[in-house]
Amino acid sequence: MPVIETDGLTKRYGSARGIEDVSMTVEAGEVFGFLGPNGAGKTTTVRVLLDLLHPTSGSARIFGLDTRRDSVAIRARLGNLPGDFAYDPQLTGRELLTLLARIRGVRGLGRAEALAERFRADLDRPLGHLSRGNRQKIGLIQALFHEPELLILDEPTSGLDPLMQEEFMALVGEERERGRTVFLSSHDLDEVERVCDRVGIIREGRLVAVESVAELTRKSYRHVRIELAGPPDAAEFAALPGVRDLAVDGRTVTFKTSGPLDPVVKAAARHTVVDIELSHPTLEEVFLTYYEGDGRTAGAGAEGRTAGAGAEGDGAR
Amino acid sequence: MSVATETSAVRRGSPLAALVRRGLLDRRRSPLTWGGSLGALSALIVAIYPSLEDQLDELADSYPQSLLDAFGIQDLSTPEQYLSAEMFSLIVPFAIAFYAIRSVARAIPGREETGGLDVLLSAPVRRGELVAAALVVTAVATAGVLAVVGALTQLAALAVGVDLPAGATLAGLASSWAFALFFAGVAMLAAGFSGRSAAISGVAAGALLTMYVLDLVGKLVDGADWVRRLSAWRYYGNALVDGLDWAAFAGLAAVGVLLFALGGRLFARRDVAG
Numbered sequence: 001m002p003v004i005e006t007d008g009l010t011k012r013y014g015s016a017r018g019i020e021d022v023s024m025t026v027e028a029g030e031v032f033g034f035l036g037p038n039g040a041g042k043t044t045t046v047r048v049l050l051d052l053l054h055p056t057s058g059s060a061r062i063f064g065l066d067t068r069r070d071s072v073a074i075r076a077r078l079g080n081l082p083g084d085f086a087y088d089p090q091l092t093g094r095e096l097l098t099l100l101a102r103i104r105g106v107r108g109l110g111r112a113e114a115l116a117e118r119f120r121a122d123l124d125r126p127l128g129h130l131s132r133g134n135r136q137k138i139g140l141i142q143a144l145f146h147e148p149e150l151l152i153l154d155e156p157t158s159g160l161d162p163l164m165q166e167e168f169m170a171l172v173g174e175e176r177e178r179g180r181t182v183f184l185s186s187h188d189l190d191e192v193e194r195v196c197d198r199v200g201i202i203r204e205g206r207l208v209a210v211e212s213v214a215e216l217t218r219k220s221y222r223h224v225r226i227e228l229a230g231p232p233d234a235a236e237f238a239a240l241p242g243v244r245d246l247a248v249d250g251r252t253v254t255f256k257t258s259g260p261l262d263p264v265v266k267a268a269a270r271h272t273v274v275d276i277e278l279s280h281p282t283l284e285e286v287f288l289t290y291y292e293g294d295g296r297t298a299g300a301g302a303e304g305r306t307a308g309a310g311a312e313g314d315g316a317r
Numbered sequence: 318m319s320v321a322t323e324t325s326a327v328r329r330g331s332p333l334a335a336l337v338r339r340g341l342l343d344r345r346r347s348p349l350t351w352g353g354s355l356g357a358l359s360a361l362i363v364a365i366y367p368s369l370e371d372q373l374d375e376l377a378d379s380y381p382q383s384l385l386d387a388f389g390i391q392d393l394s395t396p397e398q399y400l401s402a403e404m405f406s407l408i409v410p411f412a413i414a415f416y417a418i419r420s421v422a423r424a425i426p427g428r429e430e431t432g433g434l435d436v437l438l439s440a441p442v443r444r445g446e447l448v449a450a451a452l453v454v455t456a457v458a459t460a461g462v463l464a465v466v467g468a469l470t471q472l473a474a475l476a477v478g479v480d481l482p483a484g485a486t487l488a489g490l491a492s493s494w495a496f497a498l499f500f501a502g503v504a505m506l507a508a509g510f511s512g513r514s515a516a517i518s519g520v521a522a523g524a525l526l527t528m529y530v531l532d533l534v535g536k537l538v539d540g541a542d543w544v545r546r547l548s549a550w551r552y553y554g555n556a557l558v559d560g561l562d563w564a565a566f567a568g569l570a571a572v573g574v575l576l577f578a579l580g581g582r583l584f585a586r587r588d589v590a591g
Contacts (some may be wrong), residue, residue, distance in 0.1 A: 072329070074442045082436065
């Protein structure tokens with residue numbers, strides 16, 4: 001049985017965009033990435049799942065239970081880290097955890113203490129005195145300390161330094177090893193690619209696609225910019241597998257590739273390389289790949305922009 | 318994966334007890350700050366009573382009758398009457414009702430604005446439990462503040478040898494408590510519609526002020542006495558002097574609780590503001 005199952009889940013607010021007809025399933029033991037730019041409807045989806053928002057139409061089930069009727073039973077078995085975690089600023093982390101432990105019927109703060117030690121979180125300072133990153137650590141601890149079956153993380157690493165982001169992601173991996181299900185909402189493609197099994201892509205309130213990370217990576221590409229000591233031979237790079245949108249400007253060649261990088265590096269190495277740059281596409285570019293290349297969301301509003309060569313890229317390797 | 322189909326299988330502690338405990342801890346300084354300042358003022362009034370005692374009747378006679386009516390002053394010949402006119406006709410009920418309104422606004426919409434409610438309601442807490450906890454915490458904290466006011470007032474009376482019956486003070490405090498609970502209920506009812514704490518405090522404080530004006534109009538305008546029935550101030554009365562009107566006391570408190578229940582139902586049905 002899926003851990004999360006939504007069926008035509010729709011939430012409309014007055015003027016703001018909510019979510020529209022979101023149907024997806026998250027299986028037990030998987031790390032499911034929920035990828036979308038800010039304002040796409042990620043937090044709205046999470047808040048509907050938690051019964052903080054009531055859906056306009058459609059339904060959702062978690063652990064096979066209805067999110068509206070059985071919300072308390074569901075929440076007893078999950079942990080949630082809101083995107084911008086905050087609680088009464090005068091309370092210390094320990095006081096908040098004690099309150100939540102009493103609510104949840106958890107005896108002692110043993111696991112919370114262990115997590116605090118790992119994340120170097122200060123449980124004895126008022127939350128209002130902590131930096132955003134340090135507050136977020138307390139947020140993670142409160143989401144995890146009762147060993148929930150399902151962990152919901154809404155943009156968990158925003159505001160954290162890279163080392164802590166690393167530690168967060170390692171922890172998500174460990175939770176998966178322990179058989180937990182993780183629902184990770186994020187706008188960071190790299191983050192999602194690294195830890196997730198499958199990814200749901202949401203844009204403008206609609207679920208555009210659900211893919212395995214392997215498939216997402218296959219559809220993804222890199223921007224390549226190589227500056228050589230002399231003028232490059234365009235044909236030489238254009239012939240490499242997966243290369244498209246090639247342009248030469250003086251001694252610099254730029255292109256996109258969804259193929260292996262090894263032939264690119266070897267082709268470049270035949271010349272004197274002055275500079276080489278590799279970058280991931282932006283999230284927006286990935287979305288355009290789906291909008292233009294998939295056809296499943298035709299008419300959903302690709303805003304008439306040209307999509308580079310997303311569609312061609314799909315079959316380029 | 319096991320599926321809990323019965324609520325009884327849900328692992329929960331005691332959310333209501335936990336929330337009440339935390340709410341009272343959060344308000345542990347209120348008796349000192351609110352109770353201390355109101356109590357000090359009340360004690361001061363009692364302490365200066367002996368030095369004014371002889372002039373007070375003349376003073377009362379010199380006031381226009383409408384002013385005396387407005388403040389419910391019959392005369393000022395006893396300490397209860399003086400304390401009632403100076404403190405319990407206006408300052409204490411206004412302050413304690415405002416304290417109760419603020420307590421409710423902090424507990425629910427205040428947390429809604431900061432995102433704290435998302436944290437609490439990610440745990441297995443029913444919204445009704447949040448509301449019940451806010452009611453209990455507000456009722457107990459308000460009683461705590463009033464207890465300090467009463468204690469300081471009686472201590473001052475004892476110190477300067479003023480004959481202020483403890484029963485009279487207690488009656489004044491009890492009616493203030495029920496009055497505060499009523500306006501806490503108004504605040505909760507408003508919280509059933511909105512998650513903005515300033516708006517909720519504004520609505521409830523506005524009701525407090527509007528009802529005061531209604532009560533005043535009813536007292537001062539001939540034939541308008543009936544409008545006082547719409548005002549909680551009428552039922553608050555003047556318990557310090559007249560003794561506690563048990564029906565009014567129970568009525569105010571019961572309507573307050575009812576408004577909490579109604580506000581709670583509305584709150585459970587609405588979205589939590591994010």
